[in-house]
Amino acid sequence: ETDILLQFKQSIANSGAISNWDPSTKPCDGDDGNWEGVLCYNGYVWGLKLENMGLMGFINIDLLSKLPYLRTISFMNNSFNTPMPDIKRLGGLKSLYLSDNDFGGEIADDAFLGMAYLKKVYLANNNFRGSIPSSLAKLPKLLYLRLEGNKFEGGIPDFRQKDLKVVDLSNNQLQGPIPETLSNMSLNAFQGNKALCGKPLDACPGDPKQADKQTSSLMIAVIVLACLLGFIIIANIIVLIYRKRAQHTELARSPSMGKQKLMPNASKVVERRVSEKPRRAEQGKLSFIKEENERFDLNDLLRSSAEVLGSGTFGASYKAVIGSGEAFVVKRYKHMNNLGRDEFHEHMRRLGRLRHPNLLPLVAYYYRKEEKLLITNFVYNGSLASLLHGNHSEDQPALSWATRLKIIKGVVKGLAYLYSELPSMTVPHGHLKSSNVLLDESFEPLLSDYALLHVINPEHAQQLMAAYKSPEYAQHGRTMRKTDIWSLGILILEILTGKFPMCYMTQGAPSTGSNEDLASWVRTAYAEEDGMNKIYDKEMGEMKEYEGQMLKLLRIGLGCCEEDVEVRWDLKKVVEKFEEIKGQDDGIEWFPAN
Numbered sequence: 001e002t003d004i005l006l007q008f009k010q011s012i013a014n015s016g017a018i019s020n021w022d023p024s025t026k027p028c029d030g031d032d033g034n035w036e037g038v039l040c041y042n043g044y045v046w047g048l049k050l051e052n053m054g055l056m057g058f059i060n061i062d063l064l065s066k067l068p069y070l071r072t073i074s075f076m077n078n079s080f081n082t083p084m085p086d087i088k089r090l091g092g093l094k095s096l097y098l099s100d101n102d103f104g105g106e107i108a109d110d111a112f113l114g115m116a117y118l119k120k121v122y123l124a125n126n127n128f129r130g131s132i133p134s135s136l137a138k139l140p141k142l143l144y145l146r147l148e149g150n151k152f153e154g155g156i157p158d159f160r161q162k163d164l165k166v167v168d169l170s171n172n173q174l175q176g177p178i179p180e181t182l183s184n185m186s187l188n189a190f191q192g193n194k195a196l197c198g199k200p201l202d203a204c205p206g207d208p209k210q211a212d213k214q215t216s217s218l219m220i221a222v223i224v225l226a227c228l229l230g231f232i233i234i235a236n237i238i239v240l241i242y243r244k245r246a247q248h249t250e251l252a253r254s255p256s257m258g259k260q261k262l263m264p265n266a267s268k269v270v271e272r273r274v275s276e277k278p279r280r281a282e283q284g285k286l287s288f289i290k291e292e293n294e295r296f297d298l299n300d301l302l303r304s305s306a307e308v309l310g311s312g313t314f315g316a317s318y319k320a321v322i323g324s325g326e327a328f329v330v331k332r333y334k335h336m337n338n339l340g341r342d343e344f345h346e347h348m349r350r351l352g353r354l355r356h357p358n359l360l361p362l363v364a365y366y367y368r369k370e371e372k373l374l375i376t377n378f379v380y381n382g383s384l385a386s387l388l389h390g391n392h393s394e395d396q397p398a399l400s401w402a403t404r405l406k407i408i409k410g411v412v413k414g415l416a417y418l419y420s421e422l423p424s425m426t427v428p429h430g431h432l433k434s435s436n437v438l439l440d441e442s443f444e445p446l447l448s449d450y451a452l453l454h455v456i457n458p459e460h461a462q463q464l465m466a467a468y469k470s471p472e473y474a475q476h477g478r479t480m481r482k483t484d485i486w487s488l489g490i491l492i493l494e495i496l497t498g499k500f501p502m503c504y505m506t507q508g509a510p511s512t513g514s515n516e517d518l519a520s521w522v523r524t525a526y527a528e529e530d531g532m533n534k535i536y537d538k539e540m541g542e543m544k545e546y547e548g549q550m551l552k553l554l555r556i557g558l559g560c561c562e563e564d565v566e567v568r569w570d571l572k573k574v575v576e577k578f579e580e581i582k583g584q585d586d587g588i589e590w591f592p593a594n
C-alpha cells in the first residue's frame with residue numbers, strides 16, 4: 001500500500017499538501033493513519049480524504065484499484081479538471097466525493113455499472129455535461145446523490161431506489177418529468193433547471209393525473225388566462241362604454257381637455273396626467289403603476305408570443321412580446337393566497353412608489369384570489385446567476401472583475417435605497433440572490449423580487465425565500481434587520497468565487513452531514529497559505545492588478561456572513577467599506593439624500 005500511494009502521489013499535481021507521505025513511514029499504523037488524508041482500519045487503507053488541498057491533474061484509478069480495502073474516496077474542493085475517472089473499476093467503493101472541482105465532459109452511461117456497494121455519490125459543482133448516466137439509477141444501495149451545479153441535460157433517469165435519502169439535481173439544464181420515486185424530495189433539489197416538471201414542481205403539461213389539480217404552471221396559466229378572456233371581453237366592453245361616457249362628460253366640462261394628444265396606438269384612451277397612484281384592480285384587468293404605460297392589457301399578453309423563462313420558486317415567469325415589440329415579464333405568484341384584494345393593492349401601490357436606478361420597477365399587476373401576476377420590463381442581459389454560472393461564448397464572455405465590482409456596488413445601492421424607503425419592513429428585500437439581480441445593457445444591476453417577504457404566505461415564504469435560509473432563521477427561527485445583509489454577503493462571495501451557493505443555502509445543517517456553507521468554505525481557504533488562488537473565480541482572467549480591491553470585497557463578504565448577528569456588519573458599515581473600494585463611480589451617493 002505504501003508503494004501504491006507513493007506512486008499515486010506522484011501522479012497528481014500540486015501535491016504539496018500531502019508532503020508527509022514519506023517512504024520512510026507507513027500510511028497506516030493504527031486506525032487514524034499516519035499520512036495526511038489517509039483513512040485506515042486494522043492497518044489497511046480504507047479511505048482517502050484529500051479535500052481542500054489545491055490538488056490537480058489526474059486521478060490514477062489503476063493505482064487505486066490495487067488498494068483492496070479502499071471503500072471511500074474524497075477529492076472535494078480541489079482543481080481536478082479531467083473527465084470523470086473510470087470509477088467502476090473500484091468495485092468495492094461505498095462513497096465517492098468529487099464535488100467542487102472542474103471535472104467536465106460527459107459521463108459514460110455505464111460509468112457506475114456493477115458498483116454494488118456505492119451509497120454516496122457527490123459530483124456537485126463541476127462542469128459535467130450530457131445525460132445523467134442511467135447506471136446511477138440502477139445502483140442498488142444508493143442513498144445520497146448530489147449532482148447540482150453542473151450542466152447535465154435531458155431527462156432524469158428512472159431512479160428506482162426506494163431508500164434514497166438525499167438527491168440534489170438543482171442548477172443543471174435538465175428537462176422533462178421528475179420520476180415518481182423522487183417526488184418526495186425537496187423542491188430545492190430541482191430548482192434552476194431548464195424545464196423539469198412533476199411533483200414536487202408543477203405538474204407536466206398533459207399529465208392527466210395532475211392537470212385537474214392546476215399545479216402545472218404552463219397549464220394553469222393557459223386555463224386561468226383562457227377563463228379570464230371571456231370575462232375580460234365583457235369587462236372591456238363595460239369599461240369602454242364607461243370611458244366613452246366619462247370622456248364625453250369631461251370634454252363637455254373642460255374645453256382645454258379637447259387639446260390633449262391621443263395616446264400612440266390607443267385611440268380610445270385620452271392621455272391622462274401621470275399618476276403615482278395605480279388604479280384599483282378591476283376584475284380581469286391589469287392595474288398599471290403609471291398610466292402612461294397603459295398601452296396593453298391582459299388580452300395583449302394572452303395574444304403575445306410567450307416564452308417560459310423559468311419555473312422559479314413562486315411560480316413560472318414568462319416573457320411576453322406585445323404587438324409593439326416591447327417585451328415584458330409576467331411572473332405568477334401562487335403563494336399570496338392569504339392576501340385580500342385591498343391589502344394586495346395597497347402593497348403594490350407601495351412598491352410602485354419605489355424608484356431607483358438599481359430596482360426593477362413594477363409596470364403592472366393583476367389580482368385574482370388564487371393567483372397574482374406582477375409585470376415588469378424584460379431585462380435583456382438576463383440575471384447575474386446565468387452570467388456567472390451559465391455557458392460562456394464570444395457573445396457572452398465571463399464577467400470581468402470591473403463588471404463584477406460595478407454590479408455588486410449597484411446591488412448595495414439598490415439595497416440601501418430599500419432600507420431607507422421601507423423602514424418598517426424588518427427585511428426590506430427578503431429574497432436577495434443572484435437570479436434576482438438582473439443586468440441591463442450596460443450591466444447596471446436591477447434588483448427584482450424585493451419587498452415581498454410579508455405578502456407571501458408564511459408557510460411558503462419559510463420554505464422558499466432567501467431570508468429564511470439565513471443562520472438566524474435556522475438557529476432561532478427569526479429574521480432580522482441584518483438578514484438581507486447575510487444574503488448580500490453570500491452574493492458577494494458568489495461573485496468573487498464564481499461558485500453557486502444555492503446548494504449550501506439549506507435551512508440548518510444540510511442533511512448530507514456537511515455543515516459547511518459557502519462562507520465557511522471561503523473562510524477556511526482564506527486562512528490557508530495559498531488560499532486566495534482557490535477563492536477567486538479564475539474566469540475573471542488576470543487579476544493581479546485588482547488584488548487589493550478584491551481582498552477588500554472579500555472582507556466585506558465575510559463581514560456580512562458572520563453567523564452571529566451581533567457581530568455581523570450592518571448596512572452602514574458595509575456602505576462605508578464599499579466606499580473604500582475605488583471604482584469608476586467614486587463620489588456617488590449611497591444613501592438617498594433624504
Ligand SMILES: Nc1ncnc2c1ncn2[C@@H]1O[C@H](COP(=O)(O)OP(=O)(O)OP(=O)(O)O)[C@@H](O)[C@H]1O
Pocket residue numbers: 309310311312313314315316317329331360376377378379380382383386431435436438448449
Ligand atoms: N424582468 C426580467 N427580465 C429578464 N429575465 C428575468 C426577469 N425576471 C426574471 N428573469 C429570469 O427568469 C428566470 C425565472 O425567474 P423567476 O423570478 O421566475 O425565478 P428565480 O429568480 O429563478 O427564482 P425565484 O422565484 O425564487 O425568484 C430567472 O433566470 C430570472 O433571472
